[in-house]
Amino acid sequence: ELKVEQNPLFLSMQEEKNYTIYCNYSTTSDRLYWYRQDPGKSLESLFVLLSNGAVKQEGRLMASLDTKARLSTLHITAAVHDLSATYFCAVVLGGSQGNLIFGKGTKLSVKP
C-alpha cells in the first residue's frame, strides 16, 4: 500500500525566514505533485516532478525529488505572509492514471 507522509504538519514561520517541508512516500512512483490549498478553496497546482533529481522553482518556492530516497522537499525562501496556506504533496499510484495518494498536508502560517 502506497503511503505518503508529510512533515511537519504544522509550521509557523516568521517572514523572511527559510524552511523546508518534507514528503516521504513508501513505494516507487512515476510522478510527484505539490499543491497549495487556501482555506475553503480548491487546490492549486504548484509543481509536477517526473524524474530523479528534478528541481523546479517558482518565486519563493522550490521543489525537488529524490526517487531513490522516495523523498521530495518543498523549500520556502524568505517567507512572506501570502504564502500562508496548506501545502499537499501527492504521489501517483503505480499502474494507475490519476489515482493520487495525498499526504495529510502541511499547514503553513507566516507571521510578520
Added chain:
Amino acid sequence: NAGVMQNPRHLVRRRGQEARLRCSPMKGHSHVYWYRQLPEEGLKFMVYLQKENIIDESGMPKERFSAEFPKEGPSILRIQQVVRGDSAAYFCASSPNYEKLFFGSGTQLSVL
C-alpha cells in the same frame, strides 16, 4: 478558458436523501476524477472517468455511490441514502492527459 466548474458549492441533505454533485471539466479535457476530503485530511481518490466510461473506481464505496460522465453534459457523482459520515468536501478534477490535474472549487456536502 473557464476552470473546472462544480455545483452546487454547498449542499445540505437530511439522512436518507440523495445527493447529486456536478462537475464540468475544462474545455478539451476528457479525463475526470472525483476526490473526497475530510477536515484536516488530504484528498482521497474515489473514481476516474473518461467520456461514457469508468476507468478506475477503486476508491469508491461499493454501495450508495455512483458516478457517470455522459457523452453530453457534466460528470455526476451520486450518493444515495446519505448518512452523516458522507459529510465532506468533494472535489472534481479534470485533465487532458492524466499527467496534470486541475481541481474545481469543490462541493461541501453536509448531512443533517
